[in-house]
Amino acid sequence: MCGIVGAIADRDVVPVLIEGLKRLEYRGYDSAGIAVVEQQDVRRVRRTGRVAEMESAAASEGFNATLGIGHTRWATHGGVTEANAHPHISHGVALVHNGIIENHEEQREKLKALGYEFESQTDTEVIAHLMHHHLKGGDDLLAALQRTVKELTGAYALAVVSRKEPERMVCARMGCPLLIGLGEGENFIASDVSAIIQATRRVIFLEEGDTAEVTRQAVHVFDGHDQPIEREVHVSDVSLASLELGPYRHFMQKEIHEQPRAIADTIEAVIDGGFSPELFGANAEAVLKDIQGVQILACGTSYYAGLTARYWIEAISGLPCSVEIASEYRYRAAYANPKHLVVTISQSGETLDTMEALKYAKSLGHEHTLSICNVPESAIPRASELVCYTRAGAEIGVASTKAFTTQLAALFQLTVVLGKLHGNVSAEDEAGYLEELRFLPGSIQHALNLEPQIALWAEKFAPKSDALFLGRGLHYPIALEGALKLKEISYIHAEAYPAGELKHGPLALVDADMPVVVIAPNDKLLEKVKSNMQEVRARGGELFVFADQDSNFTESEGVHVIRTPRHTGVLSPVVHTIPVQLLAYHTALARGTDVDKPRNLAKSVTVE
Structure with missing residues (x-):
């Protein structure tokens, strides 16, 4: 649920790392950091919060390098602190990691016995110290990575650089996505192609158990048995325009x-x-x-x-x-x-x-x-x-x-x-x-086209603490989806039920402060839904009804109606999804929450 980017080139890669992390920020945004190899030393900058805060710090500290790795984090092991942010460093070895190492506590105790000290609460720092331990034993960077991953249980995508080997970076994948981007005299590592699309469209997707060595001029991939292997080169069709906001607010x-x-x-x-x-x-x-x-x-x-x-x-x-x-x-x-x-x-x-x-x-x-x-x-x-x-x-x-x-x-x-x-x-x-x-x-x-009407409804939802969504048959899952969207981005507690279940318990929740959203298409269950709505009104509940154009609904006190297009038959759930999405979006807008990056959540859930 985090993002990785790495680059090696003849030019300054810091802007590439920063731009890549901005494009990956939707995957995790508790903290961000970069580490670069510069004049045979590893320099690092990390900040909690958004990538922009780390970017400002990197600029003020004059970061400029031809080799580096970056990471944007969604916290799993350890709280949201700068010490827990990636990259993690052990004696000149810098590393970023997506995933969860299940045997990190066992490895931590072994490493403490070897004299290693831990600065963070993360499972990732274990990997950095293991890497250094094997390098100290005489391995080069690739061999140290291949030995290290054999001692790990869990899921990982890893990118590693070292001050002693400034002409390459290495990476590994098990259970979490990782790819290599191919450029002209420069190459890249990323957890998502969007991070490097501004630099290249030619990518290699690593397979389970793969490790790889990446230099300016070449990429060498090895399978889970450390044997050289050719992986297919793909040309990504991701559009840069799809990654830009354009005229929209979010x-x-x-x-x-x-x-x-x-x-x-x-x-x-x-x-x-x-x-x-x-x-x-x-x-x-x-x-x-x-x-x-x-x-x-x-x-x-x-x-x-x-x-x-x-x-x-x-x-x-x-x-x-x-x-x-x-x-x-x-x-x-x-x-x-x-x-x-x-x-x-x-x-x-x-x-x-x-x-x-x-x-x-x-x-x-x-x-x-x-x-x-x-x-x-x-x-x-x-x-x-x-x-x-x-x-x-x-x-x-x-x-x-x-x-x-x-x-x-x-x-x-x-x-x-x-x-x-x-x-x-x-x-x-x-x-x-x-x-x-x-x-x-x-x-x-x-x-x-109903967005302006739905935005007015959202003003009524914004001050609420709870909401109830009802649907029947095909539209019950859409009620669930509507409640989930409202929870995710507005932080209003929302529940969804099949409308017929009201009388079996949820009706106890209904009062004048509980808005009730009803998905009421003109299908064979419409009359049943109307009866359930009467149960709500009898308890003083306020109804917000998404009905079809051809449904026979009349607005009245406590009953608000927005009519979607004519009933679209068996595909009606797809059409009725749009209003509940818009309701969640405009409610979040009215409440001033971060619509695209809601707290505690990330886009790609690559941890258990």
Whole structure:
């Protein structure tokens, strides 16, 4: 959940490191630091808070070097202090680390017995001292790294420099993303391509267990057995424009408004060629015909996408579907049916809990796996038999928006393909679903046009401490997503329930100070939802209703209504996601919170 950048060049790399950390700040922002090798010495600057504070300190101290590493941190071991910030240094060896070392306490005691003193509470300082210990024993920097990682248990991405070897940096990867950027007479290390896109688009993605040596002129990669290996060079298609704010106040607002285009890009292939199994891979038809059910594994917002898909899959494809939080699944004695397709959903493709759940599912005997992901060549897609990329583009705001709706679009495509292959979707049905998909970007744009009205509602939410979200059927997961968004960025406590559950307990919470958001599309459950709304009004609750254009709702005292576009059928959850995103965004704006970087959270969750 942190960010790494490193560079070696014939020019000053400090601006490259600073710019890279700014682009990685969404991954973690408790503290930041850089270390450079300058005149056979290691210089370091660290600050708690944002990258800009560390940048000012580096400028005032005159940092200028041709080799360096940087890090932006999201605290795991140890509090948010300068001493715990990266890089960590041991006798001229500087190191940055993403991940968690599970055996750090055992290693710490061994190192203390060898005379090493610890300045921080982090697990990372253990690695720095281990590196120095092996260098002192006669290893060079690469050999010391390869020996060190064999003593570590856990997950890591590492970048290391030393004052004694100013012509190279070394790195290692296990469980956390790390890549090498290839330039002309200069090379780079990063945890995310966005950190180095201003310098190069040519990248090598390190595999599990890889170590590497990086100089100005060459890159040498070694596998987990320390044998030289060639890794494929990829050309990144990440757009610099997608990493810039443009005319928007925040990345979250920008990404909310990018959803019509993101959805259009995600469904382009199905609009052009129909619901073909090849959307998911060359051998997808044989795999998807063979399955008898679906097991979805995901975390956070992606989990809510999976909950929505369960309604679609069971109703349209006729297959049983279960959805589980990945971090829970991986630690229970789960039942495994080899004929069930394991679907993992992850925006980053690096979510550690989801990756480990996938490994666990395979160990239980699951034969077929499919990944829905937004980041090509990330770990989870590479570990999956079938893949569907959502084409949302770079998502910088910590609170997921366009990644969620494109996941829904991808899951709907999977649903219809499964329905066709299992004889439950006719040609007429397919044509209807295709038409609904074709209109989806336009319906989302209509929902975006409601922003001024939603901003007025947000003023009423801003002073509140709690909120309740209600939905039924397909729209219950959207209520969950709405509550999560409000919690994440406005810090208002919010809960979501199926509307029919009100009378089984949550109704006790309702009073005049508890705003109740209701997702009320014009579907077969609308009359049931109206009855639940009456339960709220009878207890003095104030209702904020997102209804379809063709729903029969009338505003009255204590009942506020905003009408989204006409009912969009089975894809209605995608459209109704937009208003709850906008409500959370404008409420956070009114409360003055940091919309793109909410406290205690980070974008890419690569720790357990």
